Amino acid sequence: MVFANSKTDYQDLPAGAKAAQKQSGNTIPMVFVTTADGSESIRGISYDKLKNDIRDVDRELRKHLETVDVIGSSSGETEVADAAETSDAMLSEARAWTNSDGKTITAAVKAVNDTSVTFVINGNEVPYPLANLSADSRMALKELVNQ
Numbered sequence: 001m002v003f004a005n006s007k008t009d010y011q012d013l014p015a016g017a018k019a020a021q022k023q024s025g026n027t028i029p030m031v032f033v034t035t036a037d038g039s040e041s042i043r044g045i046s047y048d049k050l051k052n053d054i055r056d057v058d059r060e061l062r063k064h065l066e067t068v069d070v071i072g073s074s075s076g077e078t079e080v081a082d083a084a085e086t087s088d089a090m091l092s093e094a095r096a097w098t099n100s101d102g103k104t105i106t107a108a109v110k111a112v113n114d115t116s117v118t119f120v121i122n123g124n125e126v127p128y129p130l131a132n133l134s135a136d137s138r139m140a141l142k143e144l145v146n147q
Contacts, residue, residue: 014038033061042068067128068105068121090120092144098134112145 016034019041031050033042043064049057092109097119099105107119107126117133119126130138 016041066126067099068103094120097137097140099132099137100134102134109141109144112141117141 014034016038031045031047033045034040035042043061045057045061090108090110091112094106094108096104096106105119105121107121109117110120110125111118112130115131116127116129119128130141133141
């Protein structure tokens with residue numbers, strides 16, 4: 001956890017915190033949620049949202065965290081080992097997938113059906129609704145299944 005004044009300490013913030021601040025409208029004060037290594041933004045949460053109802057923010061953040069790689073790029077060796085262990089049962093290697101909000105995750109694909117895709121992120125199977133993916137990601141899945 002990093003405590004910083006984003007006005008005076010901006011240059012020292014990890015890249016993920018800077019991105020979260022920009023995505024959330026540069027409001028201050030704010031909580032920045034990043035990958036473990038700080039390289040990527042997961043979510044920016046304004047103080048106003050926290051003040052209004054922290055329980056709603058907590059539920060929303062927990063739900064969102066189920067769909068993202070919170071480890072970050074510093075765990076490359078682990079991700080390669082996980083992919084090697086499960087690659088025989090995968091439809092695809094790990095790659096970037098984009099949701100309809102423009103956010104990306106890196107995941108392998110284990111299964112696809114009419115309504116959802118099962119991603120594998122850090123060895124964990126995560127079902128995800130196809131309707132929440134971008135048109136490009138849905139098209140890539142369709143091509144993957146039709147190979």
